[in-house]
Amino acid sequence: MLHEFLRSPLQIGAVAPSSRRLAAAVAAPVPEAGDPVVVELGPGTGAFTGMIQELLGGRGHHVAVEINPRLASALSRRFPRVEVVTAEAARLPRLLAERGHAAADVVIGGLPWVSLPADVQHETLCAVRDVLPADGAFTTFGYVHAMRLAPARRFRRMLGVSFEEVVAGRTVWGNVPPAFVYHSRRPRDIRPIGRPHGWRSGRCSCASKPWAGLAGHR
Numbered sequence: 001m002l003h004e005f006l007r008s009p010l011q012i013g014a015v016a017p018s019s020r021r022l023a024a025a026v027a028a029p030v031p032e033a034g035d036p037v038v039v040e041l042g043p044g045t046g047a048f049t050g051m052i053q054e055l056l057g058g059r060g061h062h063v064a065v066e067i068n069p070r071l072a073s074a075l076s077r078r079f080p081r082v083e084v085v086t087a088e089a090a091r092l093p094r095l096l097a098e099r100g101h102a103a104a105d106v107v108i109g110g111l112p113w114v115s116l117p118a119d120v121q122h123e124t125l126c127a128v129r130d131v132l133p134a135d136g137a138f139t140t141f142g143y144v145h146a147m148r149l150a151p152a153r154r155f156r157r158m159l160g161v162s163f164e165e166v167v168a169g170r171t172v173w174g175n176v177p178p179a180f181v182y183h184s185r186r187p188r189d190i191r192p193i194g195r196p197h198g199w200r201s202g203r204c205s206c207a208s209k210p211w212a213g214l215a216g217h218r
């Protein structure tokens with residue numbers, strides 16, 4: 001991870017993989033029964049991937065979307081049961097449709113949201129919202145030391161625009177650096193009138209850019 005961070009610091013966004021405690025917190029919404037579709041964004045070296053696979057125990061479908069081809073190919077060798085896709089997370093609706101999945105039950109985000117440009121934050125969150133049904137769940141994490149930075153506040157506001165319920169979990173002090181998890185539920189329907197759920201012909205399905213006036217928007 002450190003090697004990849006030095007090559008591309010903003011895209012990787014962390015010098016070390018997340019801890020097992022953070023992985024357990026972020027993977028908490030993986031259903032205990034059935035065959036859920038679980039999507040993981042930005043799996044990196046697989047800190048969350050291993051936990052999700054443990055919780056699934058051979059059930060369901062686990063699709064991991066990683067932009068870095070070196071990390072993606074190492075991940076697919078390590079986790080043969082995981083469908084690893086080398087792509088941008090913002091393409092999620094189309095990536096799932098191509099694999100025969102109409103929606104995801106859970107989306108777990110390992111992306112470095114704070115170092116992503118506003119447009120990428122926006123398009124990626126749109127994509128997440130578009131693949132989740134009304135009872136779907138989205139979890140992702142942030143670093144405590146970065147919480148007050150403008151891109152982190154903007155991302156928190158975007159979450160509030162995208163989901164009816166957003167709850168920040170307790171700080172995982174054992175993670176390096178300390179981190180916390182956002183648990184988001186009940187995606188808001190802010191698609192243009194007449195555009196059905198699961199619209200897949202473009203990158204962003206928002207009727208407008210409701211976060212354009214948010215503090216920190218660039």
Ligand SMILES: C[S@@+](CC[C@H](N)C(=O)[O-])C[C@H]1O[C@@H](n2cnc3c(N)ncnc32)[C@H](O)[C@@H]1O
Pocket residue numbers: 011012013014016017018041042043044045046047048065066067068071087088089090109110111112120
């Ligand atoms: C902070 S690392 C997290 C890795 C792992 N989830 C963890 O917590 O240890 C972020 C990962 O997101 C990937 N990434 C960054 N932007 C992305 C994007 N737009 N789409 C998919 N993956 C992306 C990076 O290549 C990197 O592997």
